[in-house]
Amino acid sequence: MRIGVLGTGMAGRAIGSRLVELGHEIRLGARSAGNPGSLDWLRQAGGSASAGTFADAASFGERIFNCTAGMHSLDALGAAGAENLAGKLLVDVSNPLDYSGGALPSFAVSNTDSLGEQIQRAFPDARVVKSLNTMNNAVMVKPALVPGEHVVFVCGNDATAKQEAADLLGQFGWPDERILDLGDISAARGTEMYLALWLRLWGAIDATHFNIAIARA
């Protein structure tokens, strides 16, 4: 499958590399085609990998991952082009973390709205599924790095899109029973605001390879 991955940070590169490993054709998208992060990634990613602008990656992909920094996601998706996102699964991995205030980030959007919802509203023809934003990028694509029955969340307004996202998560190594459907895209409020707890857990655990599991009666 041809997949466009927007964003050349840690998450975009990890997801891009894993999808190449799984046999997909990946195009990594950045603000400019000659982005140093893209070129560095291309050297490691191997044969079927390519890189270009956000629009190049979005038009190439049958499915799209948004791995851009949350503060810039709406701009990046605008540059990708609504026409290149229309009708496609758009897995939104971003978090609206604003680091401008110092070490502890705040949320650029939270409480009664979320970045996932903003993206779905701005690109109504894209089929947005929020997922994978609740953990370290290495764990996203190789959940077996962390033992135990830890979980990944999906939410979105399109049930078929959630199934397509779950299929990709399954390829990453997530068993069906550990993919939790939280409902419509407004559940992105919960998975994005969870980052405030995640950041403090990161500090308390002093390691990035962790995730939450749901214990139930």
Next chain:
Amino acid sequence: MRIGVLGTGMAGRAIGSRLVELGHEIRLGARSAGNPGSLDWLRQAGGSASAGTFADAASFGERIFNCTAGMHSLDALGAAGAENLAGKLLVDVSNPLDYSGGALPSFAVSNTDSLGEQIQRAFPDARVVKSLNTMNNAVMVKPALVPGEHVVFVCGNDATAKQEAADLLGQFGWPDERILDLGDISAARGTEMYLALWLRLWGAIDATHFNIAIARA
């Protein structure tokens, strides 16, 4: 030990009853001494239990639990009296959930502040520890209701107060290794905003007896 429990809702009554069962002397506090919830609780709680106003309960207790509804916690603690809270452990179980907008609550405070921090600022001589606010009230006081290595969080500015809180959590049944110290009281932002995820998990799991565990490498 004499413990004051502020609030006659589900959490206050569950915590009050469990503390009576553990052999402590409990006074439940409400806006008025003749609160129907208090009287109903008194009939069930047995010998060492008593009830009164917020001030009665706070002056009685060597340690205090704030189990009032988050929207009213600052008022309730004001009625309890700063002088009755000074120097004491104040375990803050509240969440600033505002249900006035409809079925899905929003947060009255979030992102760059939290109710835990507001309480600590308003009552600087109280030793505030945020805890237990991330789960159903039955699970708070009997963690064995849910199998597995699920966790409870503590945060606060006073290390001794956190140890006192952990001792009470231990009496409820929380083993030391499942009591996670997230740092100072600003970590309350994370545990309070987690409620947005908790509410969606509640919907997805369709049961209240659940909690999160931390899987780690």
